[in-house]
Amino acid sequence: MADGNDATGTARSRLTRRALLAGAGGGVLAAPVLAQRLIGDGMINLGLPGGPSERPLTPRFPGKGEMVVHRVRPPVLETPMAVFDQGTITPNDRFFVRWNWDMPTQINAAAHRVAVGGAVRQPVSLTLDDIANAGDHVDVVAINQCAGNGRGFSQPRVTGGQWGNGAMGCARWTGVRLKDVLAKAGVADGAARVRFAGLDVPMVDGAPQFIKSIPIDIAMRDDVLVAWGMNGEPLPLLHGYPLRIVVPGWFSTYWVKMLSTIEVLTGDDDSYYVAKTYRVPVAPVTPQDKGFETVPITAMPPRSFITSHADGAVIALGQPLELRGIAMGGDAALAKVDLVGAGLELPCELGPDEGTYGFRRWSLRIPEVTGDLAQIGARATNANGITQPAEQAWNPSGYARNVIERISLRAQ
């Protein structure tokens, strides 16, 4: 990389400027102390095995309440688990944020265009009003979950964003059907996939842009949207204003934000974030394995969480106990939730159904606590008969965690 071409030079000058800025802070201080003083109004311990486990907790990101900070720029913010006990819809100001590359911090709505091209009859450049007028307006309640949610709990640990379990949220998304937007250009024969790009771009020329594609049959689904609304409000800029893709039941890596390009492909997608990353082994592997076959991570499996009690909480001996939490079916409706533990399997009551792809409440009343409840967990099963596993195969990127999440409660 010492060739000193223009692109490298540009990046280098940015880098140097940043380095100078970093140096201007004066002195070298231990990270947690400074993080606490300047951005964190507190710290939170995510309980990641082997650490480091503490993260700043701050309300200082625009439009956000208190969030767990994994990265400042571009922002990577996690929802504290306590938020999920408050309801099945995650408020916009507590919804997790994840950007792969720097994104613009301002949007000129009148100037924004979405180019629709590739294998289409007539490429078009659409304004935001064109998009809003492309078809019926549709609301979908759907969970948006990072493929790496829970990566920090992988054992052996893997590198990457060290999420706890809060890289997920459920919102009511409003927009038009992607297929109605595609119809403005007309999908040509032989279309195989539809690829999306947003305004977030790499800092260095030649680095892969964050572009993602979905198969054409998924793209043509009635509930796959080009969305501008999130819980009845315009998409916050941190969530992809003015438009983002919504693919209910699929991990959020496909929900491209600040949508600017839609491209119809006639073959496989060889772009980096589809062909090289966001992939999982087709069969279980060990950390020593190399060169195994992988496939893109796509649909979400079922998950569930106990939200009424934290691990280690004290419960009243001899008294009734109310447990509650949230669950999701993934790419199919939630069918049931059971509370499981050693010699324990109790069916839970499900709350209102707000849609196939949303969170659903579960609750369970235990008439009398007769002792400690060790290693209990909620276990979700979806309408396809897929159940959360008690043990989950390790994968090198820590994707798609859905093992039963367990806590222990002490009776006294």
Added chain:
Amino acid sequence: MKHWAIILAVLLAGCDSRPEVVFADAAIILPDDPAELPPGPGLQAVVENCTACHSPSTMLQQPQVPRAKWESIVGKMIETYKAPVDEKAIPDIVDYFVAVQAAQVANPGGSAARQ
């Protein structure tokens, strides 16, 4: 009559499936990244080669991995992400993360090398 029909149709369309959507300009200001890297061998190489793209927090939050993994991470940054890393700085960068993570082991609950 014809005009009335058109007006009625517009009203129906307006209040039924296509309510008006208003797209306003939007802007935010992100907080600065205040976290500093703790001292260690190779700190200068990390500041010069890594911090343009990585928040110190991200680097310090990684689980402990062997030296070879840090070497492969730096290699990936250069080859895949086209990071303008000075090749002579690679051993220093790797030394730094190995040393900082060794300090973290002494304090597993903490974030980074609390001094």
